[in-house]
Amino acid sequence: MAQHRPRRKESAWMATRSAGLLMYRRNSGLLEVLLVHPGGPLWARRDEGAWTFPKGEYDAEAEDAVDAAKREFTEETGFAPGSGHASLGEARQRSGKLVCAWAFEGDCDPAALSSNSFELEWPPRSGRIRSYPEADRAAWFTPAEARVRILPGLVTFIDRLEASLRA
Numbered sequence: 001m002a003q004h005r006p007r008r009k010e011s012a013w014m015a016t017r018s019a020g021l022l023m024y025r026r027n028s029g030l031l032e033v034l035l036v037h038p039g040g041p042l043w044a045r046r047d048e049g050a051w052t053f054p055k056g057e058y059d060a061e062a063e064d065a066v067d068a069a070k071r072e073f074t075e076e077t078g079f080a081p082g083s084g085h086a087s088l089g090e091a092r093q094r095s096g097k098l099v100c101a102w103a104f105e106g107d108c109d110p111a112a113l114s115s116n117s118f119e120l121e122w123p124p125r126s127g128r129i130r131s132y133p134e135a136d137r138a139a140w141f142t143p144a145e146a147r148v149r150i151l152p153g154l155v156t157f158i159d160r161l162e163a164s165l166r167a
Contacts, residue, residue: 015092015096015097015098016057016095016096016097016098017057017058017059017060017065017097017098017099017100018055018056018057018058018097018098018099018100019055019056019058019065019066019068019069019072019099019100019101020052020053020054020055020056020069020072020073020099020100020101020102021053021054021055021069021070021072021073021081021082021085021101021102021103021104022034022053022088022101022102022103022104022157022158022161023053023073023079023082023103023104023105023106023108024103024104024105024106024161024165025105025106025107025140026105027140030142031142031143031162031165032140032141032142033053033140033141033143033146033158033161034053034077034106034108034110034138034139034140035051035052035053035138035139035141035146035149035150036051036052036053036054036076036077036113036115036135036137036138037050037051037135037136037137037138037139038050038051038052038134038135038136039115039117039118039132039133039134039135039136040118040120040122040132040133040136041120041122041132043136047149048148048149049148049149049150049151049152050149050151051139051141051146051149051150051151052150052151052154053101053150053154053157054072054073054075054076054077054135055069055072055076055099055101056068056071056072056075056076057097058072065100066085066102069081069085069100069101069102070085075115075116075134076115076116076134076135077108077113077114077115077135077138078112078113078114078115079106079108079112081104082104082105082106083104084104084105085102085103085104086102086103086104086164087100087101087102088100088101088102088103088157088160088161088164089101089160091153091154091156091157093153094153099153099154099157101157103157103161103164108138110137110138110139110140113135113137113138115133115134115135115136116133116134117131117132117133117134118131118132118134119131119132120132143158143161143162146158
């Protein structure tokens with residue numbers, strides 16, 4: 001006889017939420033966006049399709065999304081989150097996570113990146129806990145370059161930024 005799992009009530013299920021800021025600048029007339037590369041051994045050898053913009057999870061009942069995005073930006077880069085944040089909307093990732101993003105115009109030196117860190121047992125089951133930066137590097141990319149570098153589920157935010165700047 002097959003076992004039946006009780007159905008989850010839709011209202012009881014809450015998708016993980018993430019909020020972030022996408023900084024952009026115009027460099028000699030060309031649009032560029034700031035992306036960060038995730039730190040840690042799982043991402044060390046990945047480049048294309050691995051970058052992101054500074055973002056992180058938050059509790060929608062305890063924190064405003066744009067405040068969470070500003071906090072995450074500062075934690076992951078060490079840079080001030082600027083002002084004039086324009087909404088880029090939301091996008092659901094393959095994992096089910098709901099990401100909301102805002103864009104703002106600014107400038108920074110990626111070499112000055114100062115990220116917070118996280119701890120991870122590495123190698124797995126070794127008993128050794130190591131500390132890694134959340135973002136190990138940052139760089140400016142044109143939108144075309146960014147589309148190749150960024151996690152595939154976040155490309156829509158690059159598209160939305162370009163569309164909003166053309167409008």
